[in-house]
Amino acid sequence: MPLKSMFLFGKIRTLIVFPVALAIAQGGIVSAKAATRRPCDIFASKTPCVAAYSTTRALYSSYTGPLYEVTRQSDETSINIGLLPDGYANAARQDSFCAGTSCTITKIYDQSPGHNALTPAPPGGAAHGLGRDGYDLPALAGALPITVHGHKVYGIAISPGMGYRDDTPVGTAINGQAEGVYMVTSALRLNPKCCFDFGNAEANNLDNNAGHMDAINIMCHGAPCKPDAGLDMENGIYGHLAVPAGTAFVTDMGANDGQHRYVIYQGNAQAGGLSSTGIIPLPKGYQPMKQEGAVILGIGGDNSNWAAGYFFEGVMTRGMPDAEAMKAVQSNIVAAGYAGRLLR
Numbered sequence: 001m002p003l004k005s006m007f008l009f010g011k012i013r014t015l016i017v018f019p020v021a022l023a024i025a026q027g028g029i030v031s032a033k034a035a036t037r038r039p040c041d042i043f044a045s046k047t048p049c050v051a052a053y054s055t056t057r058a059l060y061s062s063y064t065g066p067l068y069e070v071t072r073q074s075d076e077t078s079i080n081i082g083l084l085p086d087g088y089a090n091a092a093r094q095d096s097f098c099a100g101t102s103c104t105i106t107k108i109y110d111q112s113p114g115h116n117a118l119t120p121a122p123p124g125g126a127a128h129g130l131g132r133d134g135y136d137l138p139a140l141a142g143a144l145p146i147t148v149h150g151h152k153v154y155g156i157a158i159s160p161g162m163g164y165r166d167d168t169p170v171g172t173a174i175n176g177q178a179e180g181v182y183m184v185t186s187a188l189r190l191n192p193k194c195c196f197d198f199g200n201a202e203a204n205n206l207d208n209n210a211g212h213m214d215a216i217n218i219m220c221h222g223a224p225c226k227p228d229a230g231l232d233m234e235n236g237i238y239g240h241l242a243v244p245a246g247t248a249f250v251t252d253m254g255a256n257d258g259q260h261r262y263v264i265y266q267g268n269a270q271a272g273g274l275s276s277t278g279i280i281p282l283p284k285g286y287q288p289m290k291q292e293g294a295v296i297l298g299i300g301g302d303n304s305n306w307a308a309g310y311f312f313e314g315v316m317t318r319g320m321p322d323a324e325a326m327k328a329v330q331s332n333i334v335a336a337g338y339a340g341r342l343l344r
Contacts (some may be wrong), residue, residue, distance in 0.1 A: 124303025
């Protein structure tokens, strides 16, 4: 979506502080089913996940399926990258398969019951990609090595021209339904261009005007970069909440009742709690919302694909999560132990 000067800056700044509960299994690797609760387990009782993506770890303690698919450039064959017994990505399988050549991430599996997998995005009203038939390019599979819980894993490094989408998902919010969204991202390698988004977008890849999106966004403003988190609701990013520049791993969250109000949270994904805008009225023209339910990653709703950024995990929920649920998920993310030196 082309950004317009329709910004509502949250006036309230509250700090939510809570203890980080580190749950580390004794004796090394344990089964995923025996592991500490994961984000979608935390959301399950009130606002269950309807989309859950990660190339680093399982987002349900019971999930045992694949995380993502890589395609080898030398012969165009593909394999799935799944989990180690303790629920973290089996990056060694990727390293072995891609040795001596390069691989791209051609599918990101949805761990939720909806099975809303993301694949390279089709062309949209704002831009065509450089892939076949105008599709966006997939991200390079080995471009973002990090560690989580002491395991080597890979994130997703989005460069301009890359992005992912599912235009026909099951269970995501539409037409003013309440929802929540979060992503673990970074304040590094951002640019000021549209749009490093994750969340709800148009189903026809066009800008369908105010309220047709509800995606968490991070981007730079000014020079030097002053990053912030906000909700891209189409034709405006709202609720801007400052993210400390240079933060390697960032948690950005949004919750929206679809009718009257929303809130943004942000925190350091390696330590501490969340700051918040507090509850903010939805802007004029966005009450109620008109979401269409498509899922995007790294692009805007009309395939504005000029942004850059890092993505490690993200979830969309049915219903508006409360502050306590968001705090618990932040604690879970911190306990996961994201670490690594990222390129600026």
